[in-house]
Amino acid sequence: MSICISYDSSFNGFLSAVFEIYSQHLDVENFIPDRDTDAPADLFLQFFRVETSEDSAMRLRRAIVNQASEDVLNLLETAFLSEERGIEMKVLAYLRKLFAGDDPNYGKNPASLEMLPLYKIAGSVRHEAGNMLGMVRFSKGPGNFYIAKIEPKYDILLMMESHFRNRFAFEKWIIYDSKRKYALLHDRVGESKVVTLPGEESFVKAIQSDGFTQLWQDYYKSIAIKERENPKLLKRCLPVRYWKNLPERQAARTPAL
Amino acid sequence: MDVREKLNILSAAAKYDVSCTSSGSRRSAPPRGLGDACPAGICHTWSSDGRCISLLKVLLSNACKYDCAYCANRRSNDIPRATFTPKEVIDLTLEFYRRNYIEGLFLSSAVVGSPDYTMELLVKVAKELRTVHRFGGYIHLKSIPGASEKLLYEAGLYADRTSVNIEVPSERSLTYLAPDKNYASVYAPMNYFAERKIEYGGSRGRYTPNFLPAGQSTQMIVGASGESDFQILTLSAGFYKQQRLKRVYFSGYVPVNADKRLPAITTKPPLLREHRLYQADWLMRFYNFEYNEILDEKNPNLDLYLDPKAGWALRHLELFPIDIQTADYEMLLRVPGIGVKSAKLIVSGRRYCKVRLENLKKMGVVLKRAKYFIYHPDIPASLRRLYPEMIRPLLLPRPKSGQLDLFDSNPIALPSPTIAMAPAMPTIAPAPAMPALPIAV
Known part of the structure; x- marks a missing residue:
């Protein structure tokens, strides 16, 4: 019976799952991240829970860098941030081909059949991240805080972090992703952190x-x-x-x- | 007059300036300052005409002393006039910037008093933003023709980009439409900046000023005077080569004044022509085309129905089809339907395996156009044997066939027999009589 892996929706969680697939020789049909609560149930699949292990994720990251390159790892992670349904299987297909070792140059080829769709998806994630840099609209909130709410299609808030940290280094600001319910807070020079907001409604009300x-x-x-x-x-x-x-x-x- | 009213007047007066880019400059935030510049440029929003807005684009004043026929702010127009104080512009810029509305400031002005006086005001705003407010965002200043070199030098120190608009693509038309201007006065600041850029561009020492990091741009109006596309491209190629401009913009003429020297006030802006000119401009900047390859004296105007690259390829079918497994990058770029991104992907991908047709599609190659020009085992060979006259209609977009409306007030008439018969019986021109061969008996 094929199995369906559920994991905690992080990239490290996914890598841990891939690690388990290799070490236990699992026949995987599908992945279900925790954020995807209304994923269609499949009667013919057996569920299998993988807990995130930083250690195995690190090992797999190193293996990808050795086998392909830092850029490829970066690209896979960016494509993963698209949160598209089925993106995990696409990345897994690529990793399978990469680790099979049939073609020693596979990792360098950006035009292979498994890489091209990932390349496109990563491209659109980067495109949105780039566009969103301009489309964040701050408004002046209480306590000299500049607050903004965004609703991007992909999970790109952290990709914008360094840009805003450099640009508004001496301002205090919060950017809130209302789709994924977390925010980026910057109230001290050179430091920004991910926070969850206690009261979403009062935050949205403060945007005036x-x-x-x-x-x-x-x-x-x-x-x-x-x-x-x-x-x-x-x-x-x-x-x-x-x-x-x-x-x-x-x-x-x-x-x- | 309050700031809001002034902003309405002075931004509406600046809207005919096409340039609104914020690219080309890498500037990190100054110590304890606000803002930086990103070399790729960032669009912050798009206006309802689909143009990117990345800068606060305003005139400092629209009380112009010149009387150029094509300009909305000319002296003889009866319109509300306004002038910002430097402080008002600075406040607007900083507050907009903090809210991430804009990437920086685009400051232009009508000529007030003398060119030097106007330029001084523009420089003053930029200087105060940079030195007093430690503003690290993007600043685009217009250089005023006729301003002194000392002021231009200062502008170069504080601005990221300057521009001076040539507006009319030939000197004869310029002096006809704008009696107060001539080419020499427009070229002077351009050349000055180009020379300083070369001077400071070489080895950068500790005290070398970061002079005009994003270079210069200019703009010309298309469709206000009778220049051909070939003249326009020749002029812009010269700007790219000699003055080292970063961009030349084209602005399809929007009739703003009723003037007997100009097209009638009801003419529509030539948007398609402008689009084709930009395509040709892209070919020059990113596809290694020379201006005289795109057009020449025999074909002085761009084909409105076909993009310039396809037009070039149809005139040079002797170079095609090319084999995408072996053709060099420069040649791949010249295939209609293959762009910079896909050409790069093909070049780096074919090192490892043969590029397959389905991969080409996934890379973003437009096979609809490219298939006539590339050699590939999966493409029928018959396509490669077509004549240019046969390929051309295949490249044109098909007219949309809408669903017929049952209640249409003017239904499509059935072709009357005379019309229907016409193509069937082409009038055959009498063949010229064959000259009798002199046969020697």
Whole structure:
């Protein structure tokens, strides 16, 4: 009977699972991360729980770096952050080919059949992380804190950490991922940490527009050239799913009174 | 007049400047300062015309003393005028920046008083941002034609990028449309910056200033005067080579003034032409094309229906098909449907195994266009034997066939017999009489 592995949704958890697969010769059909609570149940699969072990994850990381490179490990982790259903099996397929040892150069080939889909997925995760750097909108909250709420498709909050830490080194700020329910807090120079918020509602309530938000909305309206209006292009560059956290698009959406 | 009103007027006045990039400069946050610059540039939002907004793009003043025919802010227009004080611009920039609305400031201005006076105001804002407020974000300053070199030098010290717009792609049209301007005054600041960039660009010592790290750009209006695309590309290729510009922007002319020297006020902006020019520009910057390969005197204008790369390939079918397993990178780049990313993937992937057709698709190659130009065992050989006249219609986008509407007020008329018959019976031109061969008996 094939098995279905459940793990704690972290990359290290996944690597530990892969480690177990190799050491116990498991025939795996599927992975179910803990965050995926409404995954379709499969009658014909046996569940198998793997606890995260930092040790085996480290060993596997080292093996990937030795067999392929640091970049490949990075790419796998980035692709994993997409949280797509079935991404684990794609990474596993790649690792199987990599460790099979049929082709000594397999790890260097970016155009192999198993690598290309991962390459594409990692590309779109990086793309969103890059875009999100510009689409975080802070508003001034209590205690001189600049607070922002984002709702990215992929789990990219930690990929943006160093950017904001360098840029706003002497400000205090929080960025909250409302989809994954955790936040990045920075209140001292050179230090930022992952926190979970005690009260989500009071946080969201604290995000309020002030005079500069109004000025920004005005600016956004007057910088567009009416004769060149192009809603299709706008939606391609700035997908609608981001609009609710962007004050300039919200003002554009509410009909004029 | 309060800041809000001024911002509305002065940002609307700045909107015809196309450039809004924040790329090309790596600047770490100054000690105890605010902000840095990211070399890739970051877009913060997109306006409803689909253009990226990454900078706070405003004029310092729109009270211009010049009277250029194509400009919305010209002296003879009756529009509300406003002028920011330097402090207002600085406050706006810093507060917007802290809220992560923008990547920095794009400051331009109409010419107020003298060019030197205007330039001094612009430099003052940049200087105060950098020195007093320790601002490390991106600053783009417009250089005013006719400003003194001392001011330009200071602008280069504080700004990441400067630009001066050539606006009209030939000097004759420029002096006709903008009597107060000439090419010499526009080229002077450009050349000055280009020379200083070379001077400070070599070996960087401790005291070498970080002079204008993101270089310069310029912009020209397309469709306001009668220049051909070939003239425009020639001019921009010269800018890239001689003045070492980072970007040349094209702006499809949006009629703002009723002026007898310009196209009628009802003309639509030539967006497709602008798009094709940008495609040609990309070919020059990323695909190693020369301007005279894309166009020449015989074909002075870009094909509006076909992208310039496909156009070039159809004129040079003798170079195709190429074998993607062996062709060099430069040649791969020239295949329609293969871009920089996929060309790189092909080159690095084919070292290890043959590149298969399904892999090409996954890399992002547009096989719909590429299949006529590459050799691959899985592509039918008949495709490679086509003539350019036969390939061209295959490359064009197909007209969309919408579903017919049952209640359409003007239904599609059945082709009347005369029309339907017309193609069936082409009038055969009488063949020229064959000259009788003189047969020697």
